[in-house]
Amino acid sequence: xxxxxxxxxxxxxxxxxxxxxxxxxxxxxxxxxxxxxxxxxxxxxxxxxxxxxxxxxxxxxxxxxxxxxxxxxxxxxxxxxxxxxxxxxxxxxxxxxxxxxxxxxxxxxxxxxxxxxxxxxxxxxxxxxxxxxxxxxxxxxxxxxxxxxxxxxxxxxxxxxxxxxxxxxxxxxxxxxxxxxxxxxxxxxxxxxxxxxxxxxxxxxxxxxxxxxxxxxxxxxxxxxxxxxxxxxxxxxxxxxxxxxxxxxxxxxxxxxxxxxxxxxxxxxxxxxxxxxxxxxxxxxxxxxxxxxxxxxxxxxxxxxxxxxxxxxxxxxxxxxxxxxxxxxxxxxxxxxxxxxxxxxxxxxxxxxxxxxxxxxxxxxxxxxxxxxxxxxxxxxxxxxxxxxxxxxxxxxxx
Amino acid sequence: xxxxxxxxxxxxxxxxxxxxxxxxxxxxxxxxxxxxxxxxxxxxxxxxxxxxxxxxxxxxxxxxxxxxxxxxxxxxxxxxxxxxxxxxxxxxxxxxxxxxxxxxxxxxxxxxxxxxxxxxxxxxxxxxxxxxxxxxxxxxxxxxxxxxxxxxxxxxxxxxxxxxxxxxxxxxxxxxxxxxxxxxxxxxxxxxxxxxxxxxxxxxxxxxxxxxxxxxxxxxxxxxxxxxxxxxxxxxxxxxxxxxxxxxxxxxx
Numbered sequence: 121x122x123x124x125x126x127x128x129x130x131x132x133x134x135x136x137x138x139x140x141x142x143x144x145x146x147x148x149x150x151x152x153x154x155x156x157x158x159x160x161x162x163x164x165x166x167x168x169x170x171x172x173x174x175x176x177x178x179x180x181x182x183x184x185x186x187x188x189x190x191x192x193x194x195x196x197x198x199x200x201x202x203x204x205x206x207x208x209x210x211x212x213x214x215x216x217x218x219x220x221x222x223x224x225x226x227x228x229x230x231x232x233x234x235x236x237x238x239x240x241x242x243x244x245x246x247x248x249x250x251x252x253x254x255x256x257x258x259x260x261x262x263x264x265x266x267x268x269x270x271x272x273x274x275x276x277x278x279x280x281x282x283x284x285x286x287x288x289x290x291x292x293x294x295x296x297x298x299x300x301x302x303x304x305x306x307x308x309x310x311x312x313x314x315x316x317x318x319x320x321x322x323x324x325x326x327x328x329x330x331x332x333x334x335x336x337x338x339x340x341x342x343x344x345x346x347x348x349x350x351x352x353x354x355x356x357x358x359x360x361x362x363x364x365x366x367x368x369x370x371x372x373x374x375x376x377x378x379x380x381x382x383x384x385x386x387x388x389x390x391x392x393x394x395x396x397x398x399x400x401x402x403x404x405x406x407x408x409x410x411x412x413x414x415x416x417x418x419x420x421x422x423x424x425x426x427x428x429x430x431x432x433x434x435x436x437x438x439x440x441x442x443x444x445x446x447x448x449x450x451x452x453x454x455x456x457x458x459x460x461x462x463x464x465x466x467x468x469x470x471x472x473x474x475x476x477x478x479x480x481x482x483x484x485x486x487x488x489x490x491x492x493x494x495x496x497x498x499x500x501x502x503x504x505x506x507x508x509x510x511x512x513x514x515x516x517x518x519x
Numbered sequence: 520x521x522x523x524x525x526x527x528x529x530x531x532x533x534x535x536x537x538x539x540x541x542x543x544x545x546x547x548x549x550x551x552x553x554x555x556x557x558x559x560x561x562x563x564x565x566x567x568x569x570x571x572x573x574x575x576x577x578x579x580x581x582x583x584x585x586x587x588x589x590x591x592x593x594x595x596x597x598x599x600x601x602x603x604x605x606x607x608x609x610x611x612x613x614x615x616x617x618x619x620x621x622x623x624x625x626x627x628x629x630x631x632x633x634x635x636x637x638x639x640x641x642x643x644x645x646x647x648x649x650x651x652x653x654x655x656x657x658x659x660x661x662x663x664x665x666x667x668x669x670x671x672x673x674x675x676x677x678x679x680x681x682x683x684x685x686x687x688x689x690x691x692x693x694x695x696x697x698x699x700x701x702x703x704x705x706x707x708x709x710x711x712x713x714x715x716x717x718x719x720x721x722x723x724x725x726x727x728x729x730x731x732x733x734x735x736x737x738x739x740x741x742x743x744x745x746x747x748x749x750x751x752x753x754x755x756x757x758x759x760x761x762x763x764x765x766x767x768x769x770x771x772x
Binding site for chain 1: 666670671673675676677678679681683684685686687690744745746
């Protein structure tokens, strides 16, 4: 059993190359199947083949065939503990474009479940999934938003708490505004109104979010009914000024201005119960959270390193496990053979006592050698000890 | 025995007062609060067992009970990581007041009570429980104002240094006051009935407490929102502090 990883990712390959080797689930499964015991992880940022026992050159050739060109210089090739460590980092989101992004863990799970791998790959992928989960629960790496649109939704949640039932007014049909509305909607907010200069566009967007299209001139009159305003028009003048905002509201009003030039009058921020974030504010918040993610990533790296050490221990124990099993089988064989010799000369009670006593002697005798062999395996002497045991007890023929 | 219980309580609260300063040590802080509170609970049980009557009838003794109530109420939400900064405001106060209670002899065992009837015990217990609730509400209101200021000022670390959302803080402040106000009302009513029956003059402490009752009552009826509600909760707490620390001596005497 030898774990080998061959792959490419956003760190080394340009997008033009990555898109050629990006495989859908069926194609990834078919590629893995060519190597028998293998798992293919293919996302927009990476394509990696984890194989047990297959020749590295064959894997490289298969990937080059998919890409339609030689991949020298962009492929990485890792083995055993290094390959496991890489997979753990990938599952934890530490190798992602945005540190700590959570989607990759689901992709690793899908790749693993699609492959039905053998013992080695099964173990390493199960451990990777556990590492990914552990990093997310024991560090705050995935807690903060990593994009302007998700930061806008997170800030709204920081004002209101639960966003379920909160009503949103979307002004304009800008891409980031739409993304922000999507993020708010995903957190339970209701896109109540969509206002746009072009009524048809407003209607189309409103239909998609299940809201009501309104004219830009109606915005002021609707502010009393809503909690969040997301604005992303291309208007050269502000579409909403402080004077339009109703005073003495009983609940807060959160404004997100993603437009350049800005759509919302800066004086709105000074109104009681009103909060205003423009694109610069949101980008500053995202930059700060990304810095926080990097700090958490250092903690996550330590967790991943610990898991890689555990993998090494497990892997090393595999060298001695067959020898231990053979030794125990040989001892048991001798015990049962010798017991068979007294059959008919002892009573049933005496037979049971003999069974029990000989079992205990055997277990006590083999306990220490078993423990010592496992310890030796961790310190890299496992193979030597295993060979010695096989030689001393005549187990060679069972290899 | 009481010594062996007082010091772990003070140590637990003191440790939490410092450990809440960092997110990394906040779990240790919460354990400090839990263990400290358990030690103080045991201390109160020992005091109750050894006392002749109500053991917290003195000013310092009532301060000991007050700290226990505040920390107990805090523990309801304080274990959540997002309430770390609430712990940072409540626990130093708890540690300080417990220390003051000890200096005044409020953590000793075997005291004789001046309170001979259940009326008085109920009066003190209910008013102190209400004051503990108002103290916690003030901590939540302070956190609300701080977080609102950060949101208004568009602090870049707003999503890194996480505290509960404004909506949650406002709701919890209001609910804490809603629970505490009936306790104060009942405690005051019992005190007034007792005073009418046994005689005695209306003192400054009663005046300030009545003023606090009116303020919190107004807050419950008028239902102000946001910043205004938080400021009123803090104003009420200022009156609680005056009642608890500045005027209580004469009343207890």
